[in-house]
Amino acid sequence: MRIRHSLVAAGVLAAGLLAAPAFAQIKIGFMAELSGPQGALGQDQYDGFMLVVEANGGKLGGVPVRVLKEDSQLKPVIASQIVDKLIEKERVPIITGITFSNVMMAVHRKITEKEVFLIGSNAGPAPIAGAQCSPYSFITSWQNDSQAEVVGKYASDRGYRKVIGMAPNYQAGKDAIAGFRRFYKGEMIDEIYTPLNQPDFSAELAQVAASNPDAVYVFYPGGLGVNFVRQYKQAGLTGKIPLLSTSTADGVTLPALKNDALGVISGTFWGPDFANPASKKFVSDFENKFNRIPSQYAAQSYDAALLLDAALRRVKGNVGDKRAFMAALKAADFKSVRGKFRFNNNGFPIQDQHVFEVTKDANGRVSLKTLATPMKDHEDAYHTQCALK
Amino acid sequence: MTLGLFLIQALNGLQLGLLLFLLAAGLTLVFGIMNFVNLAHGSLYMMGAYIAAAVFNASDSFVLAGVVAVPATMLLGMIVERVALSRLYQRDHLDQVMATFGLILFFNELVRIIWGPAAVYMNAPEALSGSVMLFGIGYPSYRFAIIAVGLLVGAGLYWLIHKTRLGMLIRAGASKPDMVAALGVNISLLNTLVFGLGAGLAGLAGWMAGPILSVQSGMGEPILILTLVVIVTGGIGSIRGAFYGAILVGVVDTIGRAFLPALLREVVERSLAQAAGPAIASILIYLLMAVVLAIRPQGLFPVKHG
Secondary structure (H helix, E strand, O other): OHHHHHHHHHHHHHHHHHHHHHHOOEEEEEEEOOOOOOHHHHHHHHHHHHHHHHHOOOEEOOEEEEEEEEEOOOOHHHHHHHHHHHHHHOOOOEEEEOOOHHHHHHHHHHHHHOOOEEEEOOOOOHHHHOOOOOOOEEEOOOOOOHHHHHHHHHHHHOOOOEEEEEEEOOHHHHHHHHHHHHHOOOEEEEEEEEOOOOOOOHHHHHHHHHHOOOEEEEEOOOHHHHHHHHHHHHOOOOOOOOEEEEOOOOOOOHHHHHHHHOOOEEEEOOOOOOOOHHHHHHHHHHHHHHOOOOOHHHHHHHHHHHHHHHHHHHOOOOOOOHHHHHHHHHHOOOOEOOEOOEEOOOOOEEEEEEEEEEEEOOOOOEEEEEEEEEEEEEOOOOHHHOOOO | OOHHHHHHHHHHHHHHHHHHHHHHHHHHHHHHHHOOOOOOHHHHHHHHHHHHHHHHHHHOOHHHHHHHHHHHHHHHHHHHHHHOHHHHOOOOHHHHHHHHHHHHHHHHHHHHHHHOOOOEOOOOOHHHOOEEEEOOEEEEHHHHHHHHHHHHHHHHHHHHHHHOHHHHHHHHHHHOHHHHHHOOOOHHHHHHHHHHHHHHHHHHHHHHHOOOOOEOOOOHHHHHHHHHHHHHHHOOOOHHHHHHHHHHHHHHHHHHHHHHHHHHHHHOOHHHHHHHHHHHHHHHHHHHHHHHHHHOOOOOOOOOOO
């Protein structure tokens, strides 16, 4: 009796195991900053990702997926606990999102060592592009420095000789200035680092006005960027001294800045005016659904979903075969909103980097317009330190 | 470093100081009179800014934004005081800190739910959006408006505190609350009024800050810390202390930020100056507070007793 029961149970279990790869729903952990002042970035990442999932009727690559949405609250400790929960309890094979670099640094090793695939759609700190790179990590955004490097190149191309750099006094701020300097040939007449929680730049702007440089380069993400750009305008500097920037005038801050940001130059990998079909579809779908111009953060995450869609289709939903799934991700066989897309040895994209100017679009809304493409097929500065082939 | 630049920076310091004063005045009264630690004061400032921005976006009128935001924040403050805070007056400071910290989290999420996570648009009126040339450097006209409003509020509060019956009760309540209660004054009503006044001033500060700072969830916390430094430096419970303390903190902070890194560069190597300059500049006001606390623990301009 007991033996027969056990046999039946074993049979059911075995059948379940066999059937699993074909029918199972794949769980995807999505973790980002969704609350607090930085919540706008995470929300755009989530909206961009879900746009693909929902358009496909809850499937990616023809496989039903369940997206487990988690808020890391910009706290590395909480992010680490969430990752434990996602991996140990929910047994997710894939984690995507990750907004801030400090959160990425806290969870990158933990995720990849467990052989869980990490599809990062924003943060790209230097260590994970270099020595700590992993074959389980794929980043659909950029390495942090790249967005600054392209602006540095642009400043040189424009022949600016005297530039003042400004950023918050923390790692990402210093990385941005370092990235700018890497491709800027002129002189940095000053580098001003302000405390991360300082919202008012009156003192620094008076210094800038007094030294009258050829241009100012800034990295002020989120609300800091709103403050800075607005105060730059009010001090009468906009239109007088060109303002070059990274992560300052972007899809998240422009709705709060509006006309105050006109003329600001920004460097990144994608803009809402891109003419390729993938980008056009993305922008129109996003605007229809959310009634706002998508930010680059939504675009990065939209690409992350497209990447997963293509890779899951290629392995027919069998993420258990890690080598095959890894190869499928690496192939990046999808139509990116940025046009050409391929992964470097370190799991970061090799891509064009552009500069944009804040102008009014055809509907009179303040948006980003492509100005130049100073870097073609740009590779990040750290990929040579990554041991992967 | 020219004299012109120095004067511009002093003006910047004065402007920051007067903005801080609007917040410090309300906070110091609540601290001094009710002996109540209200960390949620920055949240009222944020609510003022959000309400102003909402009215501004609906009506396109900067003045109307203020006309609505200031009384609305005042009302909100009084409701919060009646519903939540008045129950905590008898509890110790730690409980008050915990509860008002909870309110910070509550309001931060509330604005995120209502207005979304991204910063909200608000701009200076057209007439004040430009700049005025001073010593060859453009100075934003809007900041002159902040200076003017700050000075007006300072004068108005002086009149209120020193020339009116309500002011007399507030002063009496700050130094001898038991005696005031014993004389039959409705302390509970006085508390609500004082709290409302403080909230209204915080709303005013939020409205004025809207066009220069980003209106977003969490905008109240950095300024709350500065405000706490102001009232401790100036003397808790004293409007005069809040006024001079705010200007002192504003000027020291601005001048430090503006000139310390450059001065440091004269004595030490450039890269070291670049690293140490901002760090030292940002602790100057805390240093100031520590020195004041060591020499005059009651603050620079304490409430006069007796």
